[in-house]
Amino acid sequence: METIFSKNLERLIKDIKHQEFLTNPLVSEIVESNRISENDVANYVSYNHSPNESYGRQLIYDNGNFKILLMSWKSGDFTAIHNHGYTEWGCVYFFGDATHRLYSVSNNELKILQKANFQKGQVASVCGDLTHIMGNSSSKNFTTLHIYGSNTRKSEVSKDAIVYLPELEREVTTMGSAFLNMDKQLILSEKPMIKAGNDVIADYFSLVKPFYERNGLVSILKNMEKGLDSRSVN
C-alpha cells in the first residue's frame, strides 16, 4: 500500500527528487519554502519510544539517495555524540528549542567547537563529518525533521555513522542511529573511544545523565562517576 503524505510533505519530496544535484543551501531553501507544519508530520511523532532508543526516530520516506525522518524528543532525550556517515547534503528543521553541541575530531581527539543551541523554526545544515549531539534539556516535548542525502550513493546514505559513547569508553558505527544505551543489533563495528578532554566529558555527562537516571541505568551512571573521578585525579 502506498503511503499517503500531506500535501506539504508530498511537495517537499517532489522538490528534492526534482533536483539533479543537491547542496546544503539548496535543500535548506527547499525545506523553508515548503513550510512543513507539525500537522504534516503528526503521524510520525514517537515520544513513547523504548528506553533502548534515547529519542524517537521514525522514517517518513526513503528514496534510496535521500531519506526523511522525524525525531521526537521528550524531556531528557538525547543522542550520543555522532556524525552522519556517507551523508553529502542534508538539514534539520526544528519544531522546538533543542540543546546542541558541535565537536571537532582531529588527531584522534574530540573537542567542543560550539555550544550554541537551536531555536524553533531554524534550519541547520548536515553533512557526513558533522559531529554533534542534540537533545531536549527542557521540560517541553518537541520534534525535528531530518533530511539526509547523497549525490553519489543510491542507498544507505547514513551508513557508517560514527557514534561516540564516552560512558562506555567505546566508539561504534551504525546505519545512522545515534542512540545512547543502544541495542547491540544496531552496532556495525566498535573500537575504544578516541581521546576527549575533561571539559568535553563533564559537559557530555551533564547532558545525558537525565536519560540514564530516568531509565534507572545505575551501572552506566556509576561508570560515568568513576570516569570523572579518575580524570580529576590525573
Ligand SMILES: [Fe+2]
Ligand atoms: Fe545528527
